Amino acid sequence: MLDKFREGAQGPAAKIILGVVILSFALAGVGGYLGSSTDEPAAVVNGEDITRQELENAYQQERNRVEQQYGESFAAIAADPSFAQQLRSNALQKLVTERLTDQAIDELGLRVSDEQIKDSIRSMTEFQRDGKFDNDTYLAVLRQSGIQAEQFPEMLRQDMTRRQLLQAYLTSEISLPSEAQQIYRLQAQxxxxxxxxxxxxxxxxxxxxxxxxxxxxxxxxxxxxQHPEQVNLEYVLLDAAAISEGISLEEGAVAAYYEANQANYKAAEKRRVAHILVDINQDNAEQEAQSLLEKVQAGEDFAELAKNFSSDTFSGENGGELDWFEKGVMDPDFEAAAFALEQVGDTSAVVKSEFGYHIIKLLEVEADQAAPLAEVEDKIAATLKHDQAMEVFYDKLQKLSEMAFEVPDTLTEAADAAGLEVKQTGLFSRANAQGEFAEEALLAQAFSEQLREEQLNSEVIELTPEKVAVIRVTDYKPQQVKALxxxxxxxxxxxxxxxxxxxxxxxxxxxxxxxxxxxxxxxxxxxxxxxxxxxxxxxxxxxxxxxxxxxxxxxxxxxxxxxxxxxxxxxxxxxxxxxxxxxxxEVADDTSPSETEVNQLSQFIQNTQADTSYQALLKLLQARAEISYPKAD
Structure with a gap:
């Protein structure tokens, strides 16, 4: 029956019907956007609405935060009838405060430029790989957080402008020496x-x-x-790492890849030099360095000059010789001069760095060369397996996604189509979820009322860019009071x-x-x-x-x-x-804090005053604002 249904679904008549259905939904959606919403806002702040959807999102975020904070005891807290009401009220007040702050920011004309936003994103360690910004990591982290790429810069801009307002208060506060003295005396009491x-x-x-x-x-x-609510899941897990482990490479594949990509496995050129350093703080340092260079050029022994005159006494004892180094290690000006020398024995002109004035002599050069295959074959094998695994991963992902949607009341066919296995978790609560099942994206689906009541497959849940899951709730135990x-x-x-x-x-x-x-x-x-x-x-x-x-x-x-x-x-x-x-x-009258202590205490006083002033601003904004809370229908 299912086969016939699928065949019919591919026919021209079915496609026409599907097109009409899609068009009706699209028109209904456009109408909804163009027409005015009849839902009353959760609050109106100086004429600006805070929608009920904004409140619901803020409430869910706050609820998740409290649940993560309290773990197993959260069920007991959430069982209190006033808990949800209080949490929702707190979330709404926070939204009102944020809206008032944003309005004040607009009124003051505070701005954060696009370049500042870009610099801030690039500097976030969450989006970096090997210490550098990585766009793929950036997009993956946002996907895992449920944030659209085009939304995040504006969210960051909003946060940075709010911090800009707070910083204005921090930098405008002052403290008197007498205040620091008073705090010091109280602390020393x-x-x-x-x-x-x-x-x-x-x-x-x-x-x-x-x-x-x-x-x-x-x-x-x-x-x-309370016993916390629990679910039992059927799930299908697709993991690129697991696929990679099962891949066997063809004989010669690693060697062939090595031959085609030798440039990627070259060791950087290394150089060994000797130098004479004249400390930058020494009187007439540049003239002294120039005088030493003339002696070198006149044929005097470089090693003896380094031993007798170099400010770098450690290397000077060895004729000024330094260890092997490659580009990106030394002072940029020193490095540029060292790598500009062409022949072993060549000597540079006087080179200035942050340390002083150098005369550099080239001793040895180790040219760049490809690393032996034996050194990199494991790395190449891992790369080849990963590349092949990702091809398989995306193929299986497409099949899994399609069948989980087409046959939503069972995972078996989706698993069979992707060559995967349907597994069971056993009953677990949010607090004792482990491994992949502790991921927030999966927990949100596992404990969603909609998925539970409809008993259908979830959408594909991205756990990491290379690991996804589809789940289905097969058993649910609601939160319940423990027996006496x-x-x-x-x-x-x-x-x-x-x-x-x-x-x-x-x-x-x-x-x-x-x-x-x-x-x-x-x-x-x-x-x-x-x-x-x-x-x-x-x-x-x-x-x-x-x-x-x-x-x-x-x-x-x-x-x-x-x-x-x-x-x-x-x-x-x-x-x-x-x-x-x-x-x-009490501390003795003739006892005084050190300059460092005075600075620390002054900063503490300024921070405290800034926080007090900021809180006063928020109260003033609330007092001046027109805030209403329309009742829900």
């Missing part, structure tokens, strides 16, 4: 403290959990107890720990109150086997304490003479600490 740590673990044995409490805790925390029995033990431990932390905090509050009232708690601490640490001196640069304690210590009020200031600090591991501040040690 020290504080004398001691602390009492109350671990949560001793309180675990004092608390218990009932079945009802466990059930209630489970109900309250269901949002965080699955998580009972971990929930019981979490609930007991929560109770223990509450008990530790309650005891810390009681102890802190007694200390503030002047009650002697020595005996009580001894019974509980607790004690304060020895008085220690801490600084901002070297706190010598946990980050949370250090932050708290330097926010505490300076104690009066013969008094102690106390507070409670929650530690990151759940424990509690009581911190006592006994004294604040």
């Amino acid at each position: 020290q504080r004398e403290v001691r602390q009492l740590n109350l671990a949560v673990s001793p309180f675990l044995d004092k608390v218990s959990v009932t079945e009802q409490e466990l059930e209630d805790y489970y109900q309250e925390n269901k949002a965080g107890l 029995d699955e998580v009972k033990s971990e929930l019981e431990l979490a609930l007991r720990r929560d109770k223990a932390m509450a008990a530790a905090n309650e005891y810390a509050d009681e102890l802190l109150a007694k200390l503030v009232q002047g009650v002697d708690v020595t005996e009580e601490l001894d019974e509980a086997q607790l004690s304060f640490t020895e008085l220690a001196t801490v600084s901002r640069m070297d706190p010598g304490a946990s980050p949370e304690v250090a932050r708290t210590v330097f926010t505490m009020v300076k104690p009066k003479a013969d008094e102690v200031v106390r507070t409670k600090v929650a530690l990151m591991n759940g424990d509690v600490a009581i911190v006592e501040l006994h004294n604040v040690i």
